[in-house]
Amino acid sequence: MTDNSTRLDHVVLWVRDPAASTAFYQDVLGLEPVRLTEHKNGEAPFPSVRVSDETIIDLMPVARAPRLTMVPGADGSTGHPVNHICLSVTETAFDALLERLRERAVPMSGVSHNSFGARGRAARNVYFRDPDGNVMEVRHYD
Structure with missing residues (x-):
């Protein structure tokens, strides 16, 4: 296997209920929640789960989709397969x-x-x- 400096940092998934999704990934896959408490307290826009020391999966609430306009043409991409x-x-x-x-x-x-x-x-x-x-x-x- 090649040891190169490029690594997968994160993947963002659209979810309806971030807390329920976090529980699924924790209970079924054994992944550690990241920023769940902060999300529940309104201090973070979404929680994540840790895959490895270098990789997380962000669990983005689908309700935030209208706010994600930083990429031209990305509006309406919620749930993009x-x-x-x-x-x-x-x-x-x-x-x-x-x-x-x-x-x-x-x-x-x-x-x-x-x-x-x-x-x-x-x-x-x-x-x-x-x-x-x-x-x-x-x-x-x-």
């Missing part, structure tokens, strides 16, 4: 995730094998949706 986000975890974490998805009756795809990704072929991967319909893929490599 993103195909999916993929997270890579350990084999143990993958097994635990499958169990949590089943316990919470979260609809999911079948488990696939040998799907290509950033680190080559993954041993297993699974797809499911968050409460706002964003498609998540989680995989583990050998």
Whole structure:
């Protein structure tokens, strides 16, 4: 794997209820909330969840869409489709995730094998949706 200085910093997802989405990502994926208290107190426009030391997912309230005018032509882009986000975890974490998805009756795809990704072929991967319909893929490599 190449060690280059470019890294994924964050992904922004449109969500209806940031607190509920944060709970989903915390409870199902085990991701740590960031700025949730500040968001609830009106001190931050949205919460995030931490994927790694260097990467977060921002959970942007869809109600803020009319205010996001910094990119010309971006008005009306709320809910613009993103195909999916993929997270890579350990084999143990993958097994635990499958169990949590089943316990919470979260609809999911079948488990696939040998799907290509950033680190080559993954041993297993699974797809499911968050409460706002964003498609998540989680995989583990050998």
